[in-house]
Amino acid sequence: MTASAAALEPPLALLAELTHRCPLQCPYCSNPRALVTRAAELDIATWQRVLTEAAKLGVLQVHFSGGEPTARRDLLDLVRHAAGLGLYTNLITSGVQLDRARLAALADAGLDHIQLSFQDVDDAPGDAIAAYDGAQAKKRAVAALVVAQGLPLTANLVVHRRNLGRLAAMIDMAAGLGAARIEVAHAQYYGWALANRAALLPTRAQLEDADRVVDAARATLKGKVVIDYVTPDYYARRPKACMSGWGRRFINITPEGKALPCHAAETIPGIAFPFVTRESLSTIWQSSAAFARFRGTAWMPEPCRSCDQREVDWGGCRCQALALTGDATRTDPVCTLAPDHTLIEAALADPAREELTFRRFERV
Amino acid sequence: MTDAAAAPYRFAPGVKFRFDDTRQAWIVLAPERLFMPDEHATEILKLIDGARTADAVIDDLAARFDAPRATIAADVLEMLQDLIDRGVLRR
């Protein structure tokens, strides 16, 4: 083993994007604009091998996501396989395709946790943003079934300009439904959300209100519900440590088997991302050029290279740098020290737009 | 202190505590959370079974590490509270 391979820590979590199929069409969906079709999805034998390799490599948690992971009929077998390997299994779902029987089967297969997303508190705007009639009512019903099944529930509340005014009511709803953990997540501006940024980005005043709402809810729900709050980084002074650093903690597998250091990494040109169908996960983690590309600090330009935060935020998000500057190797423009920070200021000054582009299958 | 002695501790829903062969370390796994407790917290967590109270945990540790009960009691109570605040334990 070389010195650098010896120093490389094993990954903590695998994000298994089982499919891009989804009955909903959220305009802030984190999936790429070009979606993978069903015919191109990995088969179950490959997923099982990947999970086995992941556990051997030191992965501790697997998040089954998508798209909508329940759109795969073999989800149950994958959960059972992962649980059998001792992996902590989490299902990230919109819930609309779940019923009592399927939840009981998932619990029986060893599922550890369910994360259910909510688009709003009221039915009309909730259904409208997901472009799915009855989604909101269905989600409430499914949340109750999850809790009745004894499965731990996280409610993921996706917030943006259009629903932030209802955040307090959304948190009340989630707590009332029995969620032990609530995640308040501002839409992150990649993929579909970036295309819709002018219609979704909150104002600073909205954001300050939201901070107060979260603080108040945390005080009320202390000891009962944990609230995690993901702030929109456009308003931050320093960028997020995207994925805790490129190739340091996470492996994301796309429905067709491409291994990515982060779900949006595919947008970066000039990197040949490895396929789990051709290489083992340990080879991918330890020796692929793609995972090494922005790992650590050696790739960094100034001002990151000599910044004392470089091993805290790892220079921010590569995909955001690319999306905003056209160059993935630049300092994340969110950072106030970044030469491109004016781009963020310009986006915040952008006039608000009303129309949304809904997620759908374009040319794939 | 009476309150602390009253109810047994258990893991919060969705929280798992297990030994990881790759890292040769005990790990706490929770939704979107994951950490390696230090050795003191690890010894405490190993005793959490839904039946032991704070008193029972302290007795056990005092006996096993041959430490005076009074010396460790405050530390153990503080750590149990910290684990509750972090959403790892419930009572």
Ligand code: SF4
């Ligand atoms: S964000 Fe919405 S459209 Fe995208 S996968 Fe999730 S539920 Fe489906």
Ligand code: SF4
């Ligand atoms: S200059 Fe780079 S390393 Fe320093 S805070 Fe900004 S993004 Fe982080």
